[in-house]
Amino acid sequence: RKEVEQDPGPFNVPEGATVAFNCTYSNSASQSFFWYRQDCRKEPKLLMSVYSSGNEDGRFTAQLNRASQYISLLIRDSKLSDSATYLCVVNRNYGQNFVFGPGTRLSVLP
Amino acid sequence: NAGVTQTPKFQVLKTGQSMTLQCAQDMNHNSMYWYRQDPGMGLRLIYYSASEGTTDKGEVPNGYNVSRLNKREFSLRLESAAPSQTSVYFCASSLDTQYFGPGTRLTVL
Numbered sequence: 001r002k003e004v005e006q007d008p009g010p011f012n013v014p015e016g017a018t019v020a021f022n023c024t025y026s027n028s029a030s031q032s033f034f035w036y037r038q039d040c041r042k043e044p045k046l047l048m049s050v051y052s053s054g055n056e057d058g059r060f061t062a063q064l065n066r067a068s069q070y071i072s073l074l075i076r077d078s079k080l081s082d083s084a085t086y087l088c089v090v091n092r093n094y095g096q097n098f099v100f101g102p103g104t105r106l107s108v109l110p
Numbered sequence: 111n112a113g114v115t116q117t118p119k120f121q122v123l124k125t126g127q128s129m130t131l132q133c134a135q136d137m138n139h140n141s142m143y144w145y146r147q148d149p150g151m152g153l154r155l156i157y158y159s160a161s162e163g164t165t166d167k168g169e170v171p172n173g174y175n176v177s178r179l180n181k182r183e184f185s186l187r188l189e190s191a192a193p194s195q196t197s198v199y200f201c202a203s204s205l206d207t208q209y210f211g212p213g214t215r216l217t218v219l
């Protein structure tokens with residue numbers, strides 16, 4: 001079993017839709033959590049960190065459930081520009097151990 | 111701030127050739143990383159450096175060497191390239207979150 005697993009994609013949704021991605025991690029010692037976005041043929045870019053209390057940034061909401069060891073990302077009112085691959089990232093010990101999930105691809109359709 | 115820069119952007123090698131991928135960051139980060147990304151495999155850590163003068167193996171270090179030349183620069187060397195090393199290579203640096211360079215697309219024939 002991979003240490004970080006994500007919903008298999010691709011997700012194809014119409015503009016304006018709400019879409020949710022889930023991510024599970026197996027190492028209970030994991031300390032910090034992130035969502036990255038990667039556009040085709042580009043580098044990953046930080047979308048948002050995920051805090052225990054949950055956090056929101058505009059149309060994006062991230063949640064963390066430590067007891068069940070999963071992280072979610074909710075995108076409301078999807079835009080064409082949201083089309084990308086979303087990577088779940090877990091850091092074990094605030095040090096150098098960033099573990100990436102395989103990514104979930106989202107296509108927002110006109 | 112340029113952030114994380116990588117050179118070259120593209121490279122084609124023949125089997126057995128050597129090359130060095132360069133990475134530099136101007137954010138004064140202690141930690142730097144090299145990843146490779148292959149279709150369906152996600153990002154896999156090759157080597158990382160927690161601070162100047164230290165390097166450690168990641169998940170897939172075979173066939174690679176690294177040098178942390180100073181705090182800014184972290185290079186990745188392929189001594190004898192193989193077709194299995196055809197990939198996209200990303201360098202990253204971090205304080206508490208990681209920032210990535212634009213990547214190097216390497217093809218080994």
